[in-house]
């Protein structure tokens with residue numbers, strides 16, 4: 001009997017070991033910080049069912065994208081014959097920090113850069129490869145992979161020095177009323193969190209789970225896709241994926257969620 005159990009455990013170890021589901025993927029949920037100060041993750045507003053899918057990495061459908069992201073990370077592409085992993089090493093940044101520090105100020109561009117934009121910059125400038133389209137399977141997969149390296153770490157964007165004007169622009173965007181409904185992000189996500197809106201409980205609009213897998217979309221989506229959806233809800237014209245407006249907003253939203261654990265890939269309704 002005992003030998004049989006060891007046998008089964010052994011097979012388990014082999015299967016997980018070979019299928020690329022690393023020990024990182026089977027993370028300790030108790031170490032996650034869902035509340036920090038007066039800030040709470042969207043996880044705390046989700047239903048028990050939704051939470052339980054997120055809690056179980058083997059049930060989380062976004063792990064298909066994560067696995068693809070792991071492959072893209074190591075894939076040699078472009079004229080320079082390098083992988084994104086190598087490109088990241090060449091510029092001397094820690095990929096495991098990227099998930100908590102982007103959007104980040106880029107001195108060469110003189111403005112903020114989101115994680116997606118950093119990925120494409122390294123692809124074009126260091127690898128000599130084509131940029132990924134924003135909401136493509138590849139971009140979502142690689143962003144999920146990189147942000148997942150930071151899973152459990154507290155959100156920690158810098159808002160000092162050259163970042164200040166961009167931070168202020170993001171804050172202003174968050175507070176500005178817009179659209180035919182004349183509503184700001186703040187109206188929904190700070191003044192009405194916990195209240196129902198149609199079939200949804202309004203959360204604080206935190207970004208720590210992005211890209212998140214939305215059950216409604218049946219696939220993961222970027223934070224800019226979410227911003228566009230929220231803009232459309234108040235009948236206001238959405239901005240472009242990767243627009244300066246959204247990158248600055250993303251910075252402000254990330255700062256609002258400081259201290260919350262990165263949950264990528266989170267599950268939301």
Ligand code: HEC
Nearest residue numbers: 042183184185188197200201202203205206207230233268
């Ligand atoms: C009319 C109300 C409304 C407005 C205004 C609004 N949102 Fe949302 N937002 C929602 C709803 C509904 C959801 C889905 C349920 C939830 O998480 O609140 C959502 C979700 C989000 C999420 C995902 C949260 C998570 O945990 O995955 C983010 C981030 C977000 N909104 C940011 C914003 C930003 C930034 C703005 C301003 C540009 C904004 N929202 C404006 C209604 C609104």
